[in-house]
Amino acid sequence: MKKITLPLAVAALLCSATSFSAELAYTDQDRLHDIAADVSAERIEQDIRKLVGFGTRHTLSDTKSDTRGIGAARRWIKQEFEKISAACGNCLEVYYQSATISGEKRIPDATEVVSVIAIQRGITDPGRYVIMSGDIDSRVSDVMDATSDSPGANDNASGVAGTLEAARVLSQYRFNGSIVYAALSGEEQGLFGGRIMAEQAQKDGWRIKAVLNNDMIGNIEGINGVINNTTARIFAEGTRQTETERDARVRRFTGGEVDSPSRNLARYIDLIADRYIENLDTMVIYRLDRFGRGGHHRPFNDLGYPGVRIMETNENYNRQHQDLRTEDGIEYGDTIDGVNFDYAAKLTALNATSLASMAWAPNPPINVSIKGAVQPSTTLSWDALDAKQNPHLAGYKIYWRYTDAPQWQFSRFVGDVTSFTLDNVVIDNYFFGVASVSKDGFESPVVFPGAAGAFGE
Incomplete structure (x- = not known):
């Protein structure tokens, strides 16, 4: 019998212990790794190819044909959501949402703008919503050209395909809060699908905590010559x-310009990327959208809801809003060969894990306040969350950071209390916030004190 040397024995013991501890260490949060791994680039490619195959998806295009135009596209999207729902025991509520628009610069004649919505209801807090959206419609150089071929492969079949794929993956789980998957129409003509949805949500009293607008998530080759599949914005x-006006006066003296709920939602997603999405670094851009441009998160922001745009880092303007043509050796147009499906899957996984984490977490803290002027310590207070809506609440975590730091730096879990004092942490030197934490470790976005940072009730 061969003698095992002490170093080998120790190594074997350590290996065994590591394996055992790794098995024990699997927690509910590791489900987020499973969700990221379940996202399929192949399924996303199939969906993008199908959407491109409708020829054009212009908002003013054909609505009667079964094979071409916006009508055929939205009917197919609804059918896909219904298939996903059937596979999870009818766990999705799938419906059209529409309004007739007329008299607008880009919709002069009466046109029904129709989006497709799918809701996965939460089990304890169904009135709390996180939303993922993509845009159905496409366009060429002339925004009013509703007949020319307009593949819209990246802008924005990629976002719709990502939304469908997120629904396929997340529908296999149950969450405390509700998740909404939205394929919105009328974006290129004036953000009408988002406006219709946001206004209806407000009328219906939806408690929206996050809108993740995905607009162009498949291109990795920038007009600037950069090819990069490891970053996103x-x-x-x-x-x-x-x-x-009153809130603005308070903010002038207490801060909050960089701690709106949208900014802290972005920080949350950035942290999810670091923890769960391999080889992806997200850039939080302190701006509503690209310079002077807009997207479908804006109608939600207009009503005060937290919302962000997730997209590629390096855009290729030869592939955006262009007639299909070749000039001086340059190919123009948003065609399928400009989409990197693995990259689209990576950003879809970022969305899916962020949605799941927020839907499993308790509601963000409510009525967060702070005091500590001319004192050596800082005290934060907040309201207790509804116990029926949040039966999984473990307690709250206080975060703070230096005022010029982009991401939260320090934290302390303080338990299931409604007030806590950080001794010898001077209020003047930091920004502060509070997150709610579930018993299995899922956290809400951080809420900055006062109206400037509130996520609502």
């Missing part, structure tokens, strides 16, 4: 659009 506005 998260656009997030600062001061809330609905801020009152």
Whole structure:
């Protein structure tokens, strides 16, 4: 019998212990790794090819044909959501949402703008919503050209395909809060699908905690010559659009310009990327959208809801809003060969894990306040969350950071209390916030004190 040397024995013991501890260490949060791994680039490719195959998806295009135009596209999307729902025991509520628009610069004649919505209801807090969206419609150089071929492969079949894929993966789980998957129409003509949805959500009293607008998530080759599949951008506005004069006066003395709910939602997604998405670094951009441009998160921001745009880092303007043509050796047009399906899957996984983490977490803290002027310590307070909606609540975590730091730096779990004092942490030197934490470790986005950072009830 061969003698085992002590170093080998120790190594074997350590290996066994490591294996055992790794098995024990599997927690509910590791489900987020499973969710990221379940996202399929192949299924996303199939969906993008199907959407491109409708020829054009212009908002003013054919609605009667079974094979071409916006009507055929939205009917197919609805059928896909219904298939996903059937596979999970009818866990999705799938419906059209529409309104007739007319008299607008880009929709002069009466046109029904129709989006497709699928809701996965939460089991303890169904009135709390996180939303993922993509845009159905496409366009060429002339925004009013509703007949020319307009593949819209990246802009924005990629976002719709990602939304469908997120629904396929997440529908295999049950969550405390509700998740909404939205294929919105009328984006290129004036953000009408988002406006219709946001206004209806407000009327219906939806408690929206996050809108993740995905607009162009498949291109890795920039007009600047950069080819990069390892970064993505998260656009997030600062001061809330609905801020009152009184709130602005308070903010002037207490801060909050960079701690709107949209900004802290972006920080949350950025942290999810670091923890769960391999080889992806997200850039939080302190702006509503690209310079002077817009997207379908804006109608939600307009009503005060937290919302961000998730997209590629390096855009290729030869492939956006262009007639299909070749000039001076340059190919123009948003065709399928400009989409990297693995990259689209990576950003879809980022969305899916972020949605799942927020839907499993308790509601973000409510009525967070802070005091500590001319004192050596800082005290934060908040309201207790509804116990029926949040039976999995473990307690709350206080975060703080230096005022010029982009991401939260320090934290302390303080238990199931409604007030806590950080001794010898001077209020003047940091920004602060509070997150709620579930018993299995899922956290809400951080809420900055006061109206400037509130995520609502």
